Amino acid sequence: MRLEPIAHPSLARRLGFPAAALGLTVVVASLLALIAGANPFATLGLILKGAAGSKFALLETLNRATPLIFTGLAVAVAFRAKLWNIGAEAQLYGGAIITVVVGTSALAALPTLPLQFLMGFSAALIGALILLGPVLLKTRFGVDEVVTTLLLNFIMLLFVSYLLEGPMKDPMGMGWPKSEALDRSARLPRIVDGLRLHWGFALGIICAFAVWIIQTRTTLGYEIRAVGLNIRAARFAGIPVNAVLVKTALLSGGLAALAGFSEVSGLKGHLSLDLSPGFGYTGIIVAMLALLHPLGVVVSAVFVAGVFVGSDSMSRAADVPTYIADMLMAIALLFMVLAILLSRVRVVRG
Amino acid sequence: MMEVLDILLSASFWAAAVRIASPLIFATMGEIICERAGVLNLGIEGIMVIGAFAGWMAVYQGAPLWSGVAVAMLAGMLFGLLHATLTVPFGLSQHVVGLGVTLLATSTSYYAYRLILPEVSSPPKIEPFQPFEIPILADIPIIGEALFAQTPLTYAAFGLAALVAFALYRTPLGLALRSVGENPAAAEAQGLSVTGLRMGAVIVGSGFMAVGGSFLTLSAFSSFFFEMVNGRGWICIALVVFGMWQPGKAVLGALLYAAFDAFQIRLQQLPIGNVVPYQFFLMMPYILSIAALIAMSRRAEVPAALMVPFNRGDR
Numbered sequence: 001m002r003l004e005p006i007a008h009p010s011l012a013r014r015l016g017f018p019a020a021a022l023g024l025t026v027v028v029a030s031l032l033a034l035i036a037g038a039n040p041f042a043t044l045g046l047i048l049k050g051a052a053g054s055k056f057a058l059l060e061t062l063n064r065a066t067p068l069i070f071t072g073l074a075v076a077v078a079f080r081a082k083l084w085n086i087g088a089e090a091q092l093y094g095g096a097i098i099t100v101v102v103g104t105s106a107l108a109a110l111p112t113l114p115l116q117f118l119m120g121f122s123a124a125l126i127g128a129l130i131l132l133g134p135v136l137l138k139t140r141f142g143v144d145e146v147v148t149t150l151l152l153n154f155i156m157l158l159f160v161s162y163l164l165e166g167p168m169k170d171p172m173g174m175g176w177p178k179s180e181a182l183d184r185s186a187r188l189p190r191i192v193d194g195l196r197l198h199w200g201f202a203l204g205i206i207c208a209f210a211v212w213i214i215q216t217r218t219t220l221g222y223e224i225r226a227v228g229l230n231i232r233a234a235r236f237a238g239i240p241v242n243a244v245l246v247k248t249a250l251l252s253g254g255l256a257a258l259a260g261f262s263e264v265s266g267l268k269g270h271l272s273l274d275l276s277p278g279f280g281y282t283g284i285i286v287a288m289l290a291l292l293h294p295l296g297v298v299v300s301a302v303f304v305a306g307v308f309v310g311s312d313s314m315s316r317a318a319d320v321p322t323y324i325a326d327m328l329m330a331i332a333l334l335f336m337v338l339a340i341l342l343s344r345v346r347v348v349r350g
Numbered sequence: 351m352m353e354v355l356d357i358l359l360s361a362s363f364w365a366a367a368v369r370i371a372s373p374l375i376f377a378t379m380g381e382i383i384c385e386r387a388g389v390l391n392l393g394i395e396g397i398m399v400i401g402a403f404a405g406w407m408a409v410y411q412g413a414p415l416w417s418g419v420a421v422a423m424l425a426g427m428l429f430g431l432l433h434a435t436l437t438v439p440f441g442l443s444q445h446v447v448g449l450g451v452t453l454l455a456t457s458t459s460y461y462a463y464r465l466i467l468p469e470v471s472s473p474p475k476i477e478p479f480q481p482f483e484i485p486i487l488a489d490i491p492i493i494g495e496a497l498f499a500q501t502p503l504t505y506a507a508f509g510l511a512a513l514v515a516f517a518l519y520r521t522p523l524g525l526a527l528r529s530v531g532e533n534p535a536a537a538e539a540q541g542l543s544v545t546g547l548r549m550g551a552v553i554v555g556s557g558f559m560a561v562g563g564s565f566l567t568l569s570a571f572s573s574f575f576f577e578m579v580n581g582r583g584w585i586c587i588a589l590v591v592f593g594m595w596q597p598g599k600a601v602l603g604a605l606l607y608a609a610f611d612a613f614q615i616r617l618q619q620l621p622i623g624n625v626v627p628y629q630f631f632l633m634m635p636y637i638l639s640i641a642a643l644i645a646m647s648r649r650a651e652v653p654a655a656l657m658v659p660f661n662r663g664d665r
Contacts (some may be wrong), residue, residue, distance in 0.1 A: 001439055002662050036465055084445050137640075141647040144591070146392065146445065148643065150584045151636045164630035284449055321464035326457030333450045334432070337442050 003345040017343040021335035028331050031323065036320040043193035043320055051306035051311025057313070059196050063267060065298075065305035067092070067276065069204030070259035071283025072290065072297040073211055076250070078252040080292050081228040083138075083245055085131060087149030089280025090156035094130045095123030095257025097163065099264040100271045103182040116188055120203070120261045127257020128250040130156075135249035139242040153280065155230035161273060168271065179271040200262030204298065207255060211294040214251070224248055256280065283310075285333045291340065304329060357616045362607075364496030368504060369570065371601075371608035375400070375507040376562030378585040378593070378600045379514045380426075380555035384517065385590055387551035388531040389657040392448025393433045394559050395583030396455030397426045402457035403561025406567035406574040407466065409476045418568050419503070419561055426560020427553050429455045434552035438545055441659030452583070460576060473573035474530055501569045503561075508601070511557065515597040527551055531653035534660040544660045559583070581636070588639040592646050595653060602644070611635045 006013070029047075030040035052058050071088040078085035102108075102119045135147040151154075163169075164177040176198065188198045215221035223244045226234040235241045264273055286304050290296030311325035352644070357363050377398055385389040391397075405422030409415055429451055436447045478505040479501040487498040518524035526547055534544045562582075565572050585607065593600025614631040617623060623631070 003441065032461070079446075086449065137644060137647075141644055143640075143643045143647045147584060147588050147591070148640055151581070151588070151640055154581045154584075155633050155636050158629040158633045162627045165629075167380065255437070258418060280452065280620070281449075284446075288446060319468065321461050321468075322463060323457050324459040325453065327461055329459055330450055330454035334436065334454065336435060337446055338440060341440055341442060 002348050003341075004348050009343055012066050014086040014343045018336060019337035021339035022332065024335050025328055025332040029328050030325065032324050033318075033320055036318075036324075038318045038320050043314060043318055046314035046317055047307065047310035049310070056196075057309065061302060061306045061309045062197055062201055063305075064309050065301040066198075066201045066204050066266070067259035067263050067279045068282055068286050068301035068305055069201075069208060069298055071202075071256050071279050072254045072286030072301050073207055073258075073294055074254075074256035075283045075287035075290045076290065076294055077211060077224070077255065078248055079214050079228075079287060081224045081245060081248040082231070083135065083248050083252070084146045085134075085149055085249070085252050085256075085301065086146055086284070087131060087152045087280070088252075088259070088283045089133065089153040089276060089278065090149070091127035091130050091253045091256035092263075092276050093156045093160050094126040095162065095260030096264045096271050096275055097168075097260075098122045098126045099261045100168065100179050100182065103186045103265065104180050108183060108186040112185070112189065114245050115186060116199075116265065119265055120258060123257045123261035124254035125257075127253040127255070127260070129253070131249045131253030131255070132246065133285030135246055139245055150300065150311055157273070160271065164271065164273065170270070177273055181270040186265075187269055188262065194297075198262070198266030200266035203258070203262060207258065208294045208298045211251075211255070215294060220244070220247060227335075256283070259283075276311075282329065285329045289336055354617075357613060359492070361492045361495035363612055363616060364492060365499065366612040366615075367605060367609040368500060369608075370602040370611050371660040372500075372507040372609065373562040373565035373570070374505040374582060374586055374589060374604040375511055375601055376565060377559040377583060378562075378589045379510050380558030380562065380598060381586050381590045382518075382593070382595060382597055382600060383498070383514065383527070383551050383555035383558070385656055386531045386595060386653055387527050387548045388446060388534065388653055388658065388660075389434070389437055389548055389552050390444045390657050391430075391433060391555060391559075392445060392587070393429060393451030393455065393553060393556065394448075394579070395579060396459075396588055397429050397454030397556050397559040398566075398579045399459045399561030400425045400429060400455040400566045400582045401563030402578060403463060403563075403574050405564030406476060407563050409568060410474060415479055415568055419564055422560045422564035422568075423557040426563070427557040429560075430553040430556025432551075433556065437659070438548045438552065441661055444657050463574065463576075472535050475572040476568075478567075478572045479569045483615055497641070503565050503569045507562075507565070511597050511601045518597065528653075530660075531655055534655050534658075538660075538662065545661075548660075559586075562586075573645045583636070585639055588643055592639075592642045594646065594649065594651055607635060607638065612640055 029044060033040040033043035042112050050057055051061050058215065074088045075085060099119045102122055107118060134145045137143040138145045139147055168179045178186065188200055190198050191202060203298060223239050226239055227241055227244050231241060259279055264271060268275060282304060284299045288295055290300040307328060308325045313320050314320060315322040377394055381391055381394055401422040404425035405418040408421040409418040434446055435453045436442045437444050481499050482502055484498040488494045518528065522604055526542050530542060530544045530547045538544050563579060587599050589603045589607065592603040614634045618628050618631050
């Protein structure tokens with residue numbers, strides 16, 4: 001077989017294949033439910049109900065989507081330049097550490113706005129620095145960033161474990177590995193009083209718009225795309241490729257770290273080893289399902305969060321393991337990358 | 351200082367190093383086969399998980415140990431087929447597909463585990479491979495215990511490395527494989543099927559990765575638990591680079607890494623272990639891997655067509 005690019009793919013083709021990918025994912029979900037001995041329609045219904053069936057469920061989904069917006073944006077920004085940042089998990093924890101450090105220091109006496117700004121800014125700064133290392137190794141020595149960013153995730157988790165048993169241990173934690181909690185006054189307020197949704201979600205949407213503007217309206221955005229499309233052509237055209245990669249990394253690492261800031265300051269209030277159940281890795285799925293479009297990331301983060309929240313609630317009611325969500329998201333990712341290709345090329349024999 | 355020397359001279363230390371290296375050798379050989387044919391396989395981490403799970407589950411359900419290894423290999427090949435289909439004929443991003451395969455294989459293992467064993471608090475055990483002492487050789491001091499009193503899968507790992515080295519450099523198939531990884535267009539002109547060779551390499555290589563995973567449940571430990579692969583797959587990706595895509599050097603790298611890992615575990619028992627928190631010892635192997643990548647980066651001879659999809663008729 002051979003692939004032939006289609007010069008002007010029809011709208012039906014461009015929408016049909018991605019839609020088919022999502023449809024097939026639903027089919028797989030039904031099959032997985034059948035294997036577990038459950039009724040597929042009831043299972044899908046329970047997932048939907050658990051994700052958006054009530055005000056509480058919907059808010060839970062939006063809360064879960066918040067860190068995914070940040071990690072999804074981090075991945076989308078980096079992958080656009082073909083910079084393979086698989087280390088959003090480490091950057092997230094870096095941001096979370098700094099948020100707790102600032103939020104439990106004397107600075108916590110500051111008024112809400114400057115304090116939150118300071119925490120968010122220092123979190124983003126640390127996240128950017130964490131990714132700067134692997135990127136400099138890539139530009140200077142040609143070390144593949146996939147492996148270094150991945151290994152940094154493991155190093156960072158061990159470092160957090162050390163902090164929680166050592167310097168940042170909560171004296172009132174009763175042996176539970178968690179940090180001291182931020183005071184209520186030092187935390188991100190809720191958007192609407194009484195509704196369990198904090199300003200982190202709004203910040204995520206603001207960041208998505210900011211990234212969208214950077215990508216479509218600035219020189220840097222143009223350069224990032226050029227580097228991602230063809231690094232040699234970009235270099236030939238006089239684009240400072242290494243500088244662009246470093247800037248991309250700072251942006252990506254900073255965004256991922258904001259997930260840590262938002263989770264600590266907005267939701268959990270303290271640092272623990274289960275702060276992120278793999279938000280960094282799920283961010284890759286979020287970004288790919290959004291076709292790396294920053295505004296699409298918001299939509300896909302809510303969708304992915306809904307599947308996870310819904311599956312959690314479904315598995316409590318039916319005997320279908322909650323890992324069905326992880327499987328579905330991985331399958332959706334693989335179907336989607338294939339669908340995007342097929343919407344642009346034709347498969348011919350020979 | 352004397353205590354460090356004691357560690358390095360003890361047979362149990364070297365035996366542990368060889369044991370820790372075994373799963374890494376299987377998986378690294380698998381990755382070398384893939385990458386030599388021009389395909390980066392980031393599915394390795396998840397494929398090791400599915401191998402660890404499938405092999406263990408087969409034995410837990412009553413299959414003999416070697417059948418467990420075969421089941422693991424088949425499971426790995428299945429995910430290898432998925433990876434190969436998406437990355438070779440369709441030429442999709444090897445990074446994205448690889449990570450997707452890792453996520454899918456990992457979650458499939460966890461889903462199936464929970465489905466079959468819904469309510470277990472402590473993971474059930476199986477009877478794993480026992481050490482097999484090779485007569486006479488096992489009696490050599492230190493080396494005997496380290497090399498010749500291991501479980502059969504360890505011998506298989508070293509056997510596989512020798513086989514891969516021989517096949518890559520001394521057989522027509524190995525030449526064909528290397529040529530599709532270096533210059534697919536030229537290989538195609540020679541009448542070789544680039545698609546076929548690459549897909550075959552990814553499928554077989556993934557099978558070996560899964561066997562590496564099954565070493566963990568069938569030889570090193572006796573049960574399957576979540577997070578047990580714990581980044582070993584990513585370490586193997588680093589080992590391939592460190593070994594400059596050559597099986598022999600990669601085995602040396604795996605042994606070096608494993609010795610270091612065994613060493614840090616023992617170092618924790620010494621007085622220094624009371625001063626330095628244990629997390630820093632556990633970090634050392636990962637840091638070492640990054641350091642090794644930096645050290646080798648200048649000399650790396652990457653297969654020229656690694657990560658370059660081949661579409662017949664493209665110019």
